[in-house]
Amino acid sequence: MTFEAFCRFISDYTHTPLQEIKENASFRDDLGIDSLQMVNLIVGLTQEMRLGMDVLAGSEDMATVGKLYQVLTRDEDK
Amino acid sequence: MKALLDACVNPQHLNTTVLSTPDRDYTARDFIEGKNRVLEMLGPGVDLSGQRVVLLIPDVFHYASVIFAVNERGGVLVPLSLQYRAGDLSAVLDAVKPHYIFTISELPGVSFSRLIRDWQRQSGVQCTIYEANNEYEWQRTDFPGVPAVKDDLYRDFIFFTSGSTGIPKGVVVGQENLIPYLEVYPRMLNMKSTDRLFNVPPLTLVAGFCGLLSAIHTGFRFVVPGKFDLPQIAQTMKRTGCNKILSTPSILKALYTMTQHLEPGVFQNLDECYLVGEMVSEGAVNEFALLKHARFIGVLALSEAGGVMTADLRGKLEWKPDSSVQVKFLKENGMSELLVKTPTLFKNYYNQPGMTRDAVTEDGWLKTGDLAEPSEGGKIVLIGRKKDLIKKGGAQVVPGEVEKVLTDHPCIVQAAVVGVPHPVFGEMVVAFVVADSPFEHAELYEHCKTRIARYKVPDHIEIIESLPLISGKTDKVALRQLYAEQDHR
Numbered sequence: 001m002t003f004e005a006f007c008r009f010i011s012d013y014t015h016t017p018l019q020e021i022k023e024n025a026s027f028r029d030d031l032g033i034d035s036l037q038m039v040n041l042i043v044g045l046t047q048e049m050r051l052g053m054d055v056l057a058g059s060e061d062m063a064t065v066g067k068l069y070q071v072l073t074r075d076e077d078k
Numbered sequence: 079m080k081a082l083l084d085a086c087v088n089p090q091h092l093n094t095t096v097l098s099t100p101d102r103d104y105t106a107r108d109f110i111e112g113k114n115r116v117l118e119m120l121g122p123g124v125d126l127s128g129q130r131v132v133l134l135i136p137d138v139f140h141y142a143s144v145i146f147a148v149n150e151r152g153g154v155l156v157p158l159s160l161q162y163r164a165g166d167l168s169a170v171l172d173a174v175k176p177h178y179i180f181t182i183s184e185l186p187g188v189s190f191s192r193l194i195r196d197w198q199r200q201s202g203v204q205c206t207i208y209e210a211n212n213e214y215e216w217q218r219t220d221f222p223g224v225p226a227v228k229d230d231l232y233r234d235f236i237f238f239t240s241g242s243t244g245i246p247k248g249v250v251v252g253q254e255n256l257i258p259y260l261e262v263y264p265r266m267l268n269m270k271s272t273d274r275l276f277n278v279p280p281l282t283l284v285a286g287f288c289g290l291l292s293a294i295h296t297g298f299r300f301v302v303p304g305k306f307d308l309p310q311i312a313q314t315m316k317r318t319g320c321n322k323i324l325s326t327p328s329i330l331k332a333l334y335t336m337t338q339h340l341e342p343g344v345f346q347n348l349d350e351c352y353l354v355g356e357m358v359s360e361g362a363v364n365e366f367a368l369l370k371h372a373r374f375i376g377v378l379a380l381s382e383a384g385g386v387m388t389a390d391l392r393g394k395l396e397w398k399p400d401s402s403v404q405v406k407f408l409k410e411n412g413m414s415e416l417l418v419k420t421p422t423l424f425k426n427y428y429n430q431p432g433m434t435r436d437a438v439t440e441d442g443w444l445k446t447g448d449l450a451e452p453s454e455g456g457k458i459v460l461i462g463r464k465k466d467l468i469k470k471g472g473a474q475v476v477p478g479e480v481e482k483v484l485t486d487h488p489c490i491v492q493a494a495v496v497g498v499p500h501p502v503f504g505e506m507v508v509a510f511v512v513a514d515s516p517f518e519h520a521e522l523y524e525h526c527k528t529r530i531a532r533y534k535v536p537d538h539i540e541i542i543e544s545l546p547l548i549s550g551k552t553d554k555v556a557l558r559q560l561y562a563e564q565d566h567r
Contacts, residue, residue, distance in 0.1 A: 015523040015535075028305075029186035034161075034532055035306035036471040039332040040502040054339040059309045 001049060001076075006069050013044050023066035031065075038062060045072060081150040082233065082253055082291070083113055086260065091271065091297030097138060097290060098274075100304040100314045104139055106294045112143030117150065119216055126153030128228030129177040130236070133157045134190050136182055138281055138302050140214045142290060144180050149233050149253070153178075156236045156248070157282040160185060161473075165483065165529030168197045170238050170246045173428070175201070175226040180208045180216070198223070236428050237284050237381050239474060248428030249381045251284055258421035259288035259384060260295045262402055266377060266385045267324065267352055271297035276315050278303070278325035279354065279472070285379045289324070312337035315344045323348055324377070326355040326472025327362065328504040334366055348372050353391065354379055355472035356504045357460070363391050378460075382437065383444050384422030387458065396457040397450075407452065408445065415464055416450040417443040466554065468497030468505050473533045475507055477554075480536065483529050484509055489517040494545050494552045495536065498561050508561050509536035512544060 001009075003023070011018040016031050027033045033041065042062065046053060049072055056062065061071045087106050097104040131153045135141040145155055156174050158167070160182075171194070183191045191209055198205055204223035208216040235256070236248040269275065269292065277300055279286040293300035301318045303311045311333060315323075323330065330351065338345060345368035354377040363374040374391035387397040387405075399405050404419040419442060426434040438444050447465040450458050468475040477495035484493035492512040500506035511522075519539060526535040540561070546553040 015520065015537075017520055017524070026186075032187050032527070032532055035308060036328065036332055036503060037532070039308065039336055043335070043502055053335060056336070056340075058340065059307050 001073060003069055006045075006073075007065065009045065009048060010041065010065065013041055021065055023064070023069075025065050026063060027065070027068075042068075049073075079233065079253065081146070082256065083109060083146040083150070083294075085253075085257055086291050086294045088295050088297065091294070094271070094297045095299055096293040096297065097142075098299055098301045098314070098318045099138060100310055100317075102139070108139070109142060109146060109294065112139060113146035113150065116143050116147035116216075120147060120151065124151055126151040126178075127232050128152075128154065128230060130154045130156055130174050130226070130229065131178040131180065132171070132174060132176040133282075134160060134162075134179070134181040136160055136185065136305075137212075137214065138290070140210075141281060145287075148178075152232050154229055154231045154234050154236065156238070157287070158238060159280065159282050159531065160190075161531035161533060163188065163528060163531060164193055164196075166246070166479075166531055166534075167193055168200075170248075171197045172201060173246045173248060174236070175203050176205060177226055177228075178206045178208065181210075183209045183211050195221075234425070235284070235287075237282070239381060239476075245430075247430065247433065249284070250425040250428050251381075251422075252425055255384075255422050255424065256284075256288060256291065258402065259284075260292055262385050262400055262420075262422060263288050263292040264296045264298070266388055266400055267322070268350065269296055269298045269322075273322055274299040274301060274318055274320045276301045276311075276318075276320040276323040276325075278323070278329050284381050284384070285354070288384075308333050308336040309340060312341040312344050315347075316341055319347065320344070321347055322350045322352065324352040324354060326504070327353045327358050328356060328471045328502060331365075332502060334368075338368055342368055345369055346371075350375065352377050356469045358391055358395075360395050378448075380444075380446060382424045383418050383420045383446070386418055386420065386446070396453050396459055398457055405458065406443065407450065413449055413464065414451055414461075416446045416448045416458065416460075418446055419443055468495070468507055470497070470500075470503045470505050470507060470533055472504070473531075475534050480507060480509065480526070480530065480534055483526055484511055484522070484536075484539075486529075487517070487522055487525050489513045489515045490522070492545055494554065494557055496554045496557050496561070498558060500537070503537070506537040507534065508557075509539045510542045510545060510557055510560075511539060512542060 007021040010021050062068055092106050095103045096106050131148045148155055181190045198221050202223045204225045205221050207219050210216050233253040235251045239247050277289050281287045290300050301320055350373045352375050358376050376389040376391050378387050379385045386403055387399040389397040402421050406417050408415045408417050449461040449464055453459045466477055480495045481493040484490050490511050491514050494510045496508050497505035498508045546556040
């Protein structure tokens with residue numbers, strides 16, 4: 001999944017304007033996404049990308065848009 | 079009448095850890111000291127009888143310290159949710175007209191200092207504001223204006239929920255109605271002084287707050303999340319060795335989904351899970367493989383009544399009222415509504431005598447809004463809700479409030495909001511709108527986000543030519559069906 005497609009997915013899924021979804025944007029502080037919405041988004045993303053939840057190792061992995069993208073696409077090339 | 083903290087403190091548990099946050103532990107003695115520091119700041123001899131004190135404080139220890147101090151001075155406490163934004167916050171402040179506000183200056187993405195100053199300027203109410211940052215050094219500012227009238231209330235609490243027409247509903251609970259919680263709460267949750275309970279419900283609601291009071295009294299450990307960060311919650315539960323959890327079903331499921339592979343031991347340690355705030359379907363608890371050994375108990379609690387009854391969620395879904403609760407059934411139009419009388423029953427809705435009369439019978443029975451039928455052995459089967467209420471992630475969303483915000487948009491002429499089952503939220507908020515001119519969906523979402531708490535913002539907005547009607551009212555059953563029939567991939 002490209003970074004652009006990833007941002008579009010987040011925008012559609014959370015009704016957040018696409019221009020606000022930047023690499024260093026914090027889900028909680030910049031996009032105002034609360035915990036349960038975050039779980040919902042991650043469930044949606046992992047289904048879309050056919051991944052298991054076990055790719056996430058802690059809070060830091062979900063802190064910013066860029067970090068989450070990096071973690072979820074880590075194994076794409078393999 | 080003793081002040082609330084004096085009534086809760088039990089000399090036997092004075093030095094016991096009764097509250098844990100992700101990074102600190104507190105004993106009952108710490109609360110006495112915290113309260114005394116606030117009293118000192120308020121100044122000697124200040125009488126707050128009949129004066130309303132609004133709280134917007136995220137840190138549980140400082141929140142409770144202010145409560146205990148204001149309560150000792152006779153004040154009326156109004157704890158508010160930190161999820162409020164400009165629209166819902168000013169609606170509540172208009173309804174309360176507080177004499178004092180204690181607030182955190184800002185949280186990520188929202189400046190409460192600014193929202194409150196805007197409200198004060200517009201309302202012109204005379205008010206004293208105490209602000210603090212994360213260090214909790216309170217700074218006082220006095221704003222001149224028209225003095226608000228005092229209430230004939232002493233040491234009472236007003237807990238706010240949304241009303242059906244967007245008018246905030248303040249549940250007035252007297253201190254004398256809080257004291258019985260000290261027995262009811264530990265009994266319903268089977269708490270012993272050695273237990274460690276992870277608590278999810280916010281302490282701005284009566285049930286959450288009374289959990290802390292019960293811990294101070296009974297000596298069990300009450301563990302709360304700092305911010306809502308699921309991996310951090312799992313770590314806090316691990317650090318404190320929680321053996322029980324009180325949560326909404328959706329949050330327990332989210333916590334389990336996100337952290338079972340990180341901290342499986344946290345779930346293996348739990349021997350009792352109490353679920354509150356949303357309906358649970360039979361068999362729903364079987365999906366927690368790591369919790370096979372744990373008991374699952376449903377708790378029915380209402381701000382107006384306190385804890386009412388519990389059910390073993392592994393068995394047939396039948397509810398057993400607590401020994402302090404009386405129940406009966408009101409049969410009307412072929413429906414049977416559950417009525418209760420409890421020692422923790424509220425006094426009234428703040429300044430809403432009509433609303434109070436609709437909810438409580440003349441002889442003191444609360445109409446719960448739950449449709450129910452008696453079963454064998456004094457047990458009760460819940461059938462559904464009479465009131466039109468959405469329960470999303472344990473928070474209550476009143477359709478009327480969201481509909482009003484939608485129709486405040488210049489392009490929207492009619493709106494109907496319904497709850498639809500959702501795998502993460504329990505229920506999600508779906509809005510159907512009738513527009514008289516074209517509009518951008520994204521712009522309508524933004525319109526809502528700046529006016530109401532994020533959890534109330536519709537998860538989906540659908541445009542419809544006209545709303546279906548049944549007996550002159552919007553047919554919400556038809557709307558739910560319409561939504562279910564569409565493909566929402």
